[in-house]
Amino acid sequence: MSDNFEYPEYDIIASMYEKYVEGKSLNMLPAIENFVLSKTPEGSRILDVCCGTGKVTEVLQQRHYQMTGFDGSSKMVEVASNKVPDADFFVADARNFSVDEPFDAALCMCDSLNHTTKLNELEMIFTNVGQALKSGATFLFDLRMEAGFEHYWGQDSNELNFNVVEDEVVCTSHTTYNKETGDGRLVITSFHRKGDLWQRHDSIIDQKCYSEEEVRNCLTNAGFDNIYMFRVKEDFGADEIGRAIFVCNKV
């Protein structure tokens, strides 16, 4: 078990994430439609794991699914709740959550699982998601794979282009990736105006690169089968290198 079951790193950047980043998660909508919505009737209950500011939750709620989202950042959940008042939200760490009533499908989008940097904790998340699903339910998630880390997070990269200059906040970001260890780090440095002063905050967001084999083994150990991996560039023609979508079923 980890000694740190919290994930507050996005708290300080929640409103900037909503304004500048969250729309990216909709690039995965065709895959969600193809592998999840096509098999899941309207009205079904879908769990958005690490829902962030709730963009995907919002779109699926508008399509008449009963959405529940949770995230480890209370500020991200606050933004999501304001955006999608009809959906249910709670704050929880994906490594340590449970639900009362099992769901018909689950999603986890936009690198969220790369944020878990230990393989045993990734498996714990899969086990928790499995326990939150009905037998046969689909679980779809995306991951940044090695080619993506190398291409976008390599030395002195600035993939996110998260450079914001507003009256009350100024923000920049920087990524690094260690190919030998598979460790990536995103540092978002923001300055927030406090009267005549500016307060600096560094959000340090570590990510881990996992191999397809590691992910498949964890999913199998956690009780999933029918495991498929798709590459969004090669299989869906998306303009992004090194992002994979995994689809599987709870046994």
Ligand SMILES: C[S@@+](CC[C@H](N)C(=O)[O-])C[C@H]1O[C@@H](n2cnc3c(N)ncnc32)[C@H](O)[C@@H]1O
């Ligand atoms: C890049 S954002 C993606 C948010 C959302 N899924 C989307 O598609 O826009 C990653 C999110 O994962 C959340 N997160 C990372 N690790 C987590 C954990 N162990 N438990 C809960 N939330 C976590 C962060 O707080 C953040 O909101």
